[in-house]
Amino acid sequence: MPLNVDLNLPTNFPTPNYLTLGNFKRGVITLIDKSRLPKDALEQADNIFLVEDGQPSLRPGVDWFGADVGAEIDGFDYFDTGTTVHLVVAAGGTIYRSTNDGDTWTACTGATYTAGTTTNMNQYNDGLYITNGVDNIILYDGTTVLTQYSALSTPAAPTVVETGSGLTSGTSYQYYYKCSRVNTVGFSVASAASTVIQTGLARQDWTPGTNYATLTLPALVATQTRFDVYVSEDNVNYYYLGSTSTTTFVDDGTGVPIPSTTAPEDSTAQGPLVEELVNVGSRMYGVRDTTTPERIWFSSGSPPVGAFSSAYDGGYLDWNPGGKYVPVKVEDYRDGKGTPYATVWCKSADGQGCILQMSLDILTIADVSVTVPSAYKLPGSRGTPAPGSVVNVLNDYMFYNSQAFYNLGSRVNFQNLLSTDEASSNIRPSVKQISTAADEKIASVYFDAKVYFSVPIGTTENDTTMVYDTERKAWLPTAFTIGFKKFLRYTTTDDYQKLLAVRPGDTRLSEISTSIRGDYNTAFTSTLRTGLYPTMKNRFGFQWTEQAELEFSNPTGEIGVELIGIERSQGFSSQGSTTVTSTLTTTGWDTFLWDSTAWDDTSTAVDTFSESTVKRYFRVGRELNAVQWVITTNTLDAGYVLRTLQTWGTDTNAGLPRSWRLST
Secondary structure: OOOOOOOOOOOOOOOOOEEOOOOOEEOOOOOOOOOOOOOOOOOEEEEEEEEOOOOEEOOOOOEEEEEOOOOOOEEEEEEEEEOOOOEEEOOOOOOEEEOOOOOOOOOOOOOOOOOOOOEEEEEOEEEEEEOOOOOOOEEEEOOOEEEEEOOOOOOOOEEEEEHHHHHOOOOEEEEEEEEEEEEEOOOOOOOOOOOOOEEEEOHHHHHHOOOOEEOOOOOOOOOOEEEEEEEEEHHHHHHHHEOOOEEEEEEEEOOOOEEEOOOOOOOOOOOOEEEEEEEEEEEEEEEEEOOOOEEEOOOOOOOOOOOOOOHOEEEEEEEEOOOOOEEEEEEEEEOOOOOOEEEEEOOOOOOOEEEEEEEEEEEEOOOOEEEEEEEEOOOOOOOOOOOHHEEEEOEEEEEEOOOOOEEEEEOOEEEEEEEEEEHHHHHHHHHHHOOOOOOOOOEEEEEEEEEEEEEEEOOOOOOEEEEEEOOOEEEEEEEEEOOOEEEEEEOOOOEEEEEEEOOOOOOEEEEOOOOOOEEOOEEOOOEEEEEEEEEEOOOOOOOEEEEEEEEEEEEEEEEEEEEEEEEEOOOOEEEEEEEEEOOOEEEOOOOOOOOOOOOOOOOOEEEEEOOOEEEEEEEEEEEEEEEHHHHHHHHOOEEEEEEEEHHHHHHHEOOOHHHHOOOO
């Protein structure tokens, strides 16, 4: 007897639809809502880095490096002698040095600085120049005895004696003289004017040995190398005339006044009061002069090196005095053609700022050569209020501006020009959270193909560290939920490369490393949150979601997993949460001798490995319109590389929820 068969039964069954998230190479995007995020982007990634081809993993840990200095650290750097590397720290008004990677510190003598001031260090030739804009420049030379530059006393006015009938008769012309003391760093304030010479003969008509003026100068003082002499015809404008290493100077009319070099009104013998010095070519440049903010200093490029006196080929440029642009940062860079220039970032009250490029031209008058600085503003450029944010990234520079993070460099469509382009469009809301009242404290570093920007978000100190991944061109705006006030790339005495840092208020250096778990032996909380993705192509449709699946590589510790979704009856709600606990595998040969051959060493320990791939799933069994994943950790031993997040199910035909209906 044949079976009764319902010929109307369906012969085709619904095909499951899979929503698979395989990588997040675009990092975090805060510019758009989570419901519009692409599948390779994240809504949130607290304490997360990207590895391999965009796989999320926990960021490096932080721990102490070296011994406690004993006072809050105001600045630190290293000094390389060619054979030995010294760590140098400014803390509590004292300069300390270590020759054993910070294991022990030795206080340096000979100079102190004002505690609590941000202190910068720059190695130029065989000296480490320590500046803070408050105290005179301190020089560390590799020993524990510091040298601090000191001002030269203002000399008395020179006395003048005229020789020759051409000078002693007539009053048609008048001349005044001033002098200033010079050392190997700079010069003193110019003296008062000498008594006037009234002559019937112009200087250009004086003759050596016949008609000339003899100046008697004050006695030389300690550290002084010579006098510079200046001449004026109106007792207002004094121009450089010549120099002498004795107390006598003869003006016989052959010297040509240099209009570009005027009698100094400020002392530079102690070095300029700048907050930072930077090497540009063979010179040092200094900005953030606390007495003259618009001033850009440059040192001599030939012996005596490190001199800021115009007498020794140094000097300064006052950029736009009284204008809105103030120089805050200088770096050794180039123009669009590759020509090297000192590149200067400026700030302005409107937050826009600008970038200058500065050159030094040599002007020769008679047999005297004078360095004349000049600068021009890059059209359309943006500057920065945060000098510590300017960081060299391969061929370009990245920096913070109140509007965005920008990138300065050459572009394909701008031949022979430099362009400043926004690099942070994906995280504009995150950039706007940075406190403009404290943005001058931003610190940055380029390390291991990532750019770290430590910024102030909730306080007046840096409390969050954003990371730009240059390999994936992805932002992680909360890569570290802690902040640092300075970073330093450092190679230890045994040739290990380290990323060092110091936090606001710390009395001890820190190290950032992938080999460290947690922060200072305490677990941090990591949170990864994906976008909210529709389960179907039809954004208004529902899927009967059968199952949620996930895959980790090398998981350790406890990993929290939560699936959130838009459910038909409950709306946006949690669809389930669980914990993934790592499975450890012990493998390897023991120490038992097999015949006469030992298969491994004599240790009785065997190697322990976490699983290369761990796959887990849980049942869902609900009608979902969209889903979002949240992955968290909060234990010290936690770690993972996230491979795959996946949900699947079949379409439903139950229509739209009544709660979605608009009344008409």
